[in-house]
Amino acid sequence: xxxxxxxxxxxxxxxxxxxxxxxxxxxxxxxxxxxxxxxxxxxxxxxxxxxxxxxxxxxxxxxxxxxxxxxxxxxxxxxxxxxxxxxxxx
Amino acid sequence: xxxxxxxxxxxxxxxxxxxxxxxxxxxxxxxxxxxxxxxxxxxxxxxxxxxxxxxxxxxxxxxxxxxxxxxxxxxxxxxxxxxxxxxxxx
Numbered sequence: 596x597x598x599x600x601x602x603x604x605x606x607x608x609x610x611x612x613x614x615x616x617x618x619x620x621x622x623x624x625x626x627x628x629x630x631x632x633x634x635x636x637x638x639x640x641x642x643x644x645x646x647x648x649x650x651x652x653x654x655x656x657x658x659x660x661x662x663x664x665x666x667x668x669x670x671x672x673x674x675x676x677x678x679x680x681x682x683x684x685x
Numbered sequence: 686x687x688x689x690x691x692x693x694x695x696x697x698x699x700x701x702x703x704x705x706x707x708x709x710x711x712x713x714x715x716x717x718x719x720x721x722x723x724x725x726x727x728x729x730x731x732x733x734x735x736x737x738x739x740x741x742x743x744x745x746x747x748x749x750x751x752x753x754x755x756x757x758x759x760x761x762x763x764x765x766x767x768x769x770x771x772x773x774x775x
Contacts, residue, residue: 603728618729619751627748629734638693638728639708644719658717662708 598643598651601674604664605636639663651675688733688741691764694754695726729753741765 606612615633621631645651652675659671696702705723712720729749735741742765749761 603732605728615729615731621720622730622748625748626754626763629743630731630744630748633729633731636728636730638695638726639705639723640695640726641705641709641720641723654717654720658712658715658720661715662711663718 596645596647596651596677598645598648600641600643600651600655600674602639602655602659602663603672603674604639604659604669605635605672606634607668607670610668636669637663648675648677686735686741686767688735689742690731690740690741690745692729692745692749692753693726693762693764694717694759695762696724696727697758697760700758726756726759727753738765738767740759 612634614635618635619633622628643651645653646662652673655673656671657676659673660666664671668676702724708725709721709723710717733744735740735744742763745763745765746761750756750765750775754761
């Protein structure tokens, strides 16, 4: 069976995020106000063939930890859906 | 009122994604099989002060189009939630 997976890779809380800080500094000049705590992560989407949702999730979680994220500074959140695009990122 | 926003920036369909292709090529060597169509995008999270959810969403959508995504090659999906982290990316 085919599953849609979304892996959101985020910097762990407390890890400096220069890209997010740069976006935040640029916002007032573009007329945006009231925005803070900007953090930039990665959103990796793929399709996976697996027997059931549990094994799809296990393989995606393993991929996230071994390849997609650096667990020292990043955390990964895996969302699996049987068809179409996966739901968030709860 | 304070809203949590998630902007997922994805390459448009048909735009080459070398980062995704590299991940896909690396997977078999790590023992992962059955994974394809890997696409890598950005996940930008921030907090926004706005009167209501509609205006928070409008400001975030405007930010996504003017600053976070390059609309020529990327599409952005905005998810807004009143508290905690926003739901996906439906």
